[in-house]
Amino acid sequence: MIWLTYRQHRWEALLTLAVIVILGLPNLIAGLQAPSVIAALGIPACVANPNFGTECSAAFNQFGRQFGWTSYFSILFVALPALVAPFLGAPLVSREHEFRTSLLVWAQGITRTRWLVTKIVLFAAVLAGGAWLLAAIAPIAAQAWSYRPARWQDAFEWSPAVIVGTALFALALGVFAGALTRRALAAMLIALVAIAVARGAVISQLRPTAFIPPIVATSHVGIPPDAWVISSDYVDANGNPVGIDRLIQLNNEFFRTGSRAVLVSSDDYYAQNGVFVRVKYQPREREGQLQGIEFTLYAGLAVALFAASVWLVRRRPA
Amino acid sequence: MIAFRLDERSGVPTYLQLIEQVRSAVRYGILRPGDQLPTARDVVGRLAINPNTVLKAYRELEREGVVRSFPGRGTFVTQEAPRPIARSIHEPLRRSLRRWIADARHAGLDRQAIADLLGLALRDAFEEEIA
Amino acid sequence: MSLALEAVNVSKRFGRVLALNDCSFAVPAGRIVGLVGPNGAGKTTLLHIAVGLAEPTSGRVHVFGISAREDILGVLSRVGFVAQERPLYRGFTVADMLELGRRLNARWDFAYARQRVANAGVALDRKIGSLSGGERAQVALSLALGKRPELLLLDEPLGGLDPLARRSFLQELMSTAAESGVTVILTSHEIAAIERTCDYLVILGRGRAELAGDIDTVVGSHVAVTAPSRYEEFIRTHSAIVDTERTERQISALVRVSQAVDWPTGNGLQVRPVNLEELVLAYLRRARLERTTK
Numbered sequence: 001m002i003w004l005t006y007r008q009h010r011w012e013a014l015l016t017l018a019v020i021v022i023l024g025l026p027n028l029i030a031g032l033q034a035p036s037v038i039a040a041l042g043i044p045a046c047v048a049n050p051n052f053g054t055e056c057s058a059a060f061n062q063f064g065r066q067f068g069w070t071s072y073f074s075i076l077f078v079a080l081p082a083l084v085a086p087f088l089g090a091p092l093v094s095r096e097h098e099f100r101t102s103l104l105v106w107a108q109g110i111t112r113t114r115w116l117v118t119k120i121v122l123f124a125a126v127l128a129g130g131a132w133l134l135a136a137i138a139p140i141a142a143q144a145w146s147y148r149p150a151r152w153q154d155a156f157e158w159s160p161a162v163i164v165g166t167a168l169f170a171l172a173l174g175v176f177a178g179a180l181t182r183r184a185l186a187a188m189l190i191a192l193v194a195i196a197v198a199r200g201a202v203i204s205q206l207r208p209t210a211f212i213p214p215i216v217a218t219s220h221v222g223i224p225p226d227a228w229v230i231s232s233d234y235v236d237a238n239g240n241p242v243g244i245d246r247l248i249q250l251n252n253e254f255f256r257t258g259s260r261a262v263l264v265s266s267d268d269y270y271a272q273n274g275v276f277v278r279v280k281y282q283p284r285e286r287e288g289q290l291q292g293i294e295f296t297l298y299a300g301l302a303v304a305l306f307a308a309s310v311w312l313v314r315r316r317p318a
Numbered sequence: 319m320i321a322f323r324l325d326e327r328s329g330v331p332t333y334l335q336l337i338e339q340v341r342s343a344v345r346y347g348i349l350r351p352g353d354q355l356p357t358a359r360d361v362v363g364r365l366a367i368n369p370n371t372v373l374k375a376y377r378e379l380e381r382e383g384v385v386r387s388f389p390g391r392g393t394f395v396t397q398e399a400p401r402p403i404a405r406s407i408h409e410p411l412r413r414s415l416r417r418w419i420a421d422a423r424h425a426g427l428d429r430q431a432i433a434d435l436l437g438l439a440l441r442d443a444f445e446e447e448i449a
Numbered sequence: 450m451s452l453a454l455e456a457v458n459v460s461k462r463f464g465r466v467l468a469l470n471d472c473s474f475a476v477p478a479g480r481i482v483g484l485v486g487p488n489g490a491g492k493t494t495l496l497h498i499a500v501g502l503a504e505p506t507s508g509r510v511h512v513f514g515i516s517a518r519e520d521i522l523g524v525l526s527r528v529g530f531v532a533q534e535r536p537l538y539r540g541f542t543v544a545d546m547l548e549l550g551r552r553l554n555a556r557w558d559f560a561y562a563r564q565r566v567a568n569a570g571v572a573l574d575r576k577i578g579s580l581s582g583g584e585r586a587q588v589a590l591s592l593a594l595g596k597r598p599e600l601l602l603l604d605e606p607l608g609g610l611d612p613l614a615r616r617s618f619l620q621e622l623m624s625t626a627a628e629s630g631v632t633v634i635l636t637s638h639e640i641a642a643i644e645r646t647c648d649y650l651v652i653l654g655r656g657r658a659e660l661a662g663d664i665d666t667v668v669g670s671h672v673a674v675t676a677p678s679r680y681e682e683f684i685r686t687h688s689a690i691v692d693t694e695r696t697e698r699q700i701s702a703l704v705r706v707s708q709a710v711d712w713p714t715g716n717g718l719q720v721r722p723v724n725l726e727e728l729v730l731a732y733l734r735r736a737r738l739e740r741t742t743k
Contacts, residue, residue: 001552001553003548003552004549004552004553007541007545007548007549008538099536099539100532100534100536101536101537101538102502102536103497103502103530103532103534103536104532104536104537104538104589104592105549105553106501106502107500107501107502107525107528107530107532108525108549108550108553108554108596109522109525109526109553109554109555109556109596110522110553111521111522317497317502317503317504318497318502318503
């Protein structure tokens with residue numbers, strides 16, 4: 001069965017490896033070159049000093065000319081694991097049905113369970129390895145994506161937890177779609193839409209607010225500089241957002257009435273008038289925890305979807 | 319070794335055709351005592367017929383004493399099989415038949431007409447005897 | 450005598466369609482069985498159930514006493530199956546397909562399988578995609594035989610094959626049967642091929658077995674009666690009518706007789722033996738008639 005999986009899917013494996021290499025190698029090289037170029041152009045000094053002059057703009061432009069092309073790849077690094085769903089996962093079961101080879105391979109001498117579980121385990125192992133490789137390349141490649149060091153909440157996206165987790169979840173989603181529809185094309189489309197929706201939900205909702213509820217601060221003071229600010233707005237005493245007109249009005253008052261002499265900042269003036277700062281953020285210390293929770297989510301869903309796929313394959317006619 | 323042929327359209331059951339071909343081969347000395355008949359596997363491998371048909375034919379021939387089957391060795395024509403008709407008898411008959419056929423063709427009869435004529439003559443001759 | 454295959458009250462429902470309806474019959478070991486019936490009569494479904502590729506709605510199919518539901522690996526080790534589509538992996542070579550057989554079956558006779566493929570004149574390094582229909586059929590058969598099964602199930606093995614390919618396939622199949630004594634069940638629409646190669650017949654119609662038995666016995670127990678219409682009553686009481694054709698003054702019927710009948714021949718009543726084709730057609734016509742009148 002191991003032989004069969006290899007023999008049947010060796011081109012897919014080769015193609016996946018080729019994509020990783022074609023994607024990763026140029027980015028890796030650029031990423032290795034970037035730090036010395038950044039230092040040579042004197043960019044760190046420019047970044048540290050907010051009031052930069054024309055030499056700094058020239059340095060930024062020079063960096064952009066040399067490494068600008070790599071920024072497109074940052075999206076691909078993130079998207080690649082998700083593409084496992086339609087391209088590797090969806091055809092796994094559905095193609096056997098479509099070409100009726102299920103009537104051949106399930107009438108030999110092994111159970112359907114063993115057939116599918118072996119394929120899943122081998123696929124998952126190879127994909128986890130490939131994903132790990134991608135996650136190892138990413139932080140180095142990221143050095144060329146921007147002249148500023150990446151913030152931890154951006155680097156989150158290409159951490160091993162997310163890349164490997166996404167790859168496994170995508171595989172499971174694809175396999176399940178294939179086992180459900182038994183038609184390769186339908187399975188690919190469903191898998192593509194499902195993985196996009198799932199990842200979108202994670203990035204926009206679950207990771208910022210659902211895994212661990214963010215810290216709510218009532219002042220801009222005291223927020224760590226490396227915190228991941230999720231939202232920053234002004235609310236009234238009941239927690240309802242305050243309209244921009246009211247803020248402008250208060251701000252004008254503050255600057256006009258000379259309250260500046262007494263109060264330190266406009267925020268204090270707002271507070272006096274019933275308008276409070278509300279900043280939601282995740283501190284950097286939670287980085288490991290958040291990654292752990294996200295990976296567990298992907299892994300848990302993957303296991304559930306794999307189990308459901310095996311159940312479907314066993315139950316339905318060949 | 320005898321090579322069987324099958325006439326699917328004759329209406330005669332396959333096993334009877336096989337039996338008759340063996341009898342005929344023995345009659346004309348094509349198969350002699352001690353000669354081996356093809357194995358069932360060989361026959362069906364060529365004719366694509368059911369193996370039991372061959373076995374049935376061989377069993378009937380064994381019942382008639384024409385052949386005998388030895389497990390593991392094959393089926394052979396027995397010493398007690400009917401003696402073939404002597405060449406000295408059937409050769410001249412065959413030759414005069416060839417001449418008769420040539421005459422019939424010369425007269426314009428085709429193969430089917432000749433066969434019909436022969437069939438009628440056979441019937442007349444053998445039915446006359448019964449009567 | 451052991452039963453190679455036994456269907457016991459098998460029913461199979463697909464949505465609102467009842468493909469098999471309380472179907473029961475048995476096939477003794479060592480036979481070459483022709484399974485005939487109109488399209489949709491459930492032949493494919495029955496074979497799939499036998500080998501565990503489908504589940505019956507009710508009832509069971511036993512292969513040498515065990516069913517796929519209770520012991521799928523036990524069944525698969527004794528049964529070789531070739532589906533109607535003769536599926537093979539297109540990108541594989543013939544050698545790869547045989548290797549697949551070796552890896553996925555507990556018992557595999559590699560030399561035997563290779564010999565079968567060689568007999569068919571197919572080289573081991575040929576790609577499956579480049580094979581002709583006849584060659585594919587031979588490779589699929591060799592694959593099914595490699596595990597040295599005791600029962601071989603072939604779903605429409607001759608479909609789409611040209612006459613030469615059909616002949617080669619049957620030659621190979623028959624010599625295998627002669628050599629190994631394997632029980633063969635094949636479905637086909639070609640009654641001539643069945644008459645040539647089979648010694649047991651099962652007719653499926655209306656989702657159940659209309660007839661099952663030795664071909665010689667079955668053919669011997671049916672006759673075709675042609676008589677003036679007034680004999681219809683006599684025919685009815687002395688035999689089981691399978692199919693009739695009536696004109697104004699005559700009735701012509703294919704009937705089954707369970708014991709010797711003293712037919713009143715003369716006065717226009719004629720009785721003659723039937724051949725396999727007429728017999729099968731009569732049963733199939735009856736099945737279709739009953740289906741449309743339901």
